[in-house]
Amino acid sequence: MDLKLIPLTSKTYPDIVHENNSELPNANSLKTLEKKATSETLLKNWGVITPAGKLVGYGMYVTGPWDPILKPGYAEVFIQVDTEWRNQGIGSWILDEIEAVAHENKSKVMQTQIQDTKKAELDWAKKKGFYITGHVFESQLDISQFNKDQYRSILNDLESSGITFTTLHDYPHNKDYQNRFWDFWWELVTDVPGMNDKPRPDNDRMIDLLKDYDKKGFILAVDGSQWIAMSLVVRENENVYYNSMTGVHKSYRGKGLAQAIKIKAIEFAEAKGVKFIRTHNDSKNAPMLFVNRKLGYEEKPGIYGLAKQIADNSFELSND
Numbered sequence: 656m657d658l659k660l661i662p663l664t665s666k667t668y669p670d671i672v673h674e675n676n677s678e679l680p681n682a683n684s685l686k687t688l689e690k691k692a693t694s695e696t697l698l699k700n701w702g703v704i705t706p707a708g709k710l711v712g713y714g715m716y717v718t719g720p721w722d723p724i725l726k727p728g729y730a731e732v733f734i735q736v737d738t739e740w741r742n743q744g745i746g747s748w749i750l751d752e753i754e755a756v757a758h759e760n761k762s763k764v765m766q767t768q769i770q771d772t773k774k775a776e777l778d779w780a781k782k783k784g785f786y787i788t789g790h791v792f793e794s795q796l797d798i799s800q801f802n803k804d805q806y807r808s809i810l811n812d813l814e815s816s817g818i819t820f821t822t823l824h825d826y827p828h829n830k831d832y833q834n835r836f837w838d839f840w841w842e843l844v845t846d847v848p849g850m851n852d853k854p855r856p857d858n859d860r861m862i863d864l865l866k867d868y869d870k871k872g873f874i875l876a877v878d879g880s881q882w883i884a885m886s887l888v889v890r891e892n893e894n895v896y897y898n899s900m901t902g903v904h905k906s907y908r909g910k911g912l913a914q915a916i917k918i919k920a921i922e923f924a925e926a927k928g929v930k931f932i933r934t935h936n937d938s939k940n941a942p943m944l945f946v947n948r949k950l951g952y953e954e955k956p957g958i959y960g961l962a963k964q965i966a967d968n969s970f971e972l973s974n975d
Contacts, residue, residue: 658711658745660752663700665689673708679735680713693720693860699756703736703745711740714749716756716765722864724853728763750783757965764962771957780961789849789960792944794952795933798925801951806918813876813915818883820919823873830862836873837861839882843902848939849960865889872896874919876903876912883907886920888932896924898934901943914946921950 661671665686675681685700692698696719703712718730725731732753736745757765767785769776810820826832837858844850868889876884886901898920903912924932935958936943948954 657706659704660712660748661702661704663702663713668702671704671708672702672710675710676737678737679710688715688717691722691864692717695719696721697760701749701752703749711737712745712749714753716753718760718762720856720860722856724850724856726764726853728761730757730760730762730765732757732765732767734767746779747783754965758967762965764964766960766962768958768960771959777959777961783963785961785963787959788962790938790957791935791960792938792957793933793935793955794944794947795931795955796921796947796950796952797931798921799930801921801925803918803922803925806914806950809911809915810918813911817878818912819877820916821875821877822871823875824870828870833862834858835882836875836885839885840887840900840902843885843904844900846902846905847900848937872920872923874916874923876907876916878907884912884916886916888920888923890927890929891933894929895931895933896927896929898932901934913943914949917946917950 663671663685665682668682668685672682680700688698688700696717698717699715701714702710704710713733713735715733716730717732718725721731723731732750734746734749734753736749753765765785766788767780769780771777771790814820823832823836840861841855844853872888872890874886874888875882882904884901884903884907887899888896889899891897898917901913901917901920903916921932933955934947934952936947938944938957
């Protein structure tokens with residue numbers, strides 16, 4: 656069959672793709688990706704299209720400012736092929752195109768993610784030169800099964816010691832407090848396994864990226880005037896909120912604050928009427944994984960991080 660590999664954008668998608676299934680991205684998916692990009696981001700999407708306009712393969716390449724944070728010289732890539740069209744060389748075709756763009760733009764490393772239950776996809780990636788650099792676990796809590804009363808004493812003890820819980824919404828809605836929040840976020844992020852060598856995103860970038868999210872989900876623990884812990888919770892869809900970051904200041908660890916502020920995060924999601932709250936944690940982050948299990952989070956399939964050095968553009972890549 657005369658397949659074509661065609662660049663895609665959210666605007667061109669409806670004119671090019673006439674048939675798709677839920678496995679592969681649609682125009683709205685591409686629009687979501689495009690909204691994450693800045694003027695300094697290089698984002699490219701491709702589709703493998705049949706003569707009838709059916710999308711049977713998809714590829715993405717992105718480098719520059721992005722979420723999750725990309726190191727300089729790194730590119731995030733993604734390849735997906737319709738189940739019925741696999742083992743016909745479509746994935747390899749897309750990867751060749753991506754690698755050509757990576758060479759052209761002097762990318763040194765391509766990175767991607769694959770669910771740890773998808774052995775065939777993982778084996779294929781390894782054959783193509785990718786290797787595992789990390790393992791992240793997903794955990795999900797059914798909020799209807801969460802009994803917050805059994806944790807009330809934890810919050811009471813902390814509040815009795817002078818610690819209070821609030822949110823960014825409760826502070827003046829100005830740039831100074833937004834900058835303070837993202838400065839504090841970065842201070843805590845750098846302690847997360849795998850994040851200590853990532854480049855810091857610009858505060859304005861983070862403010863713009865999350866400007867439409869409810870700031871009551873930007874939860875803070877405070878001692879006097881000092882911010883000492885945070886938990887960032889955002890709406891993912893009508894049934895799920897996502898706990899993207901929880902951290903405690905080094906000098907306040909060991910006091911139960913991580914558990915307490917995660918309880919506050921769960922309470923926030925519960926007040927929104929959603930069924931689940933979910934999160935991801937690096938396999939090396941044993942303390943936070945322990946807290947999640949203690950609160951009743953159930954482990955879901957994890958995600959392997961993989962990387963591939965680009966020949967001629969490569970440098971030594973850490974496996975930390």
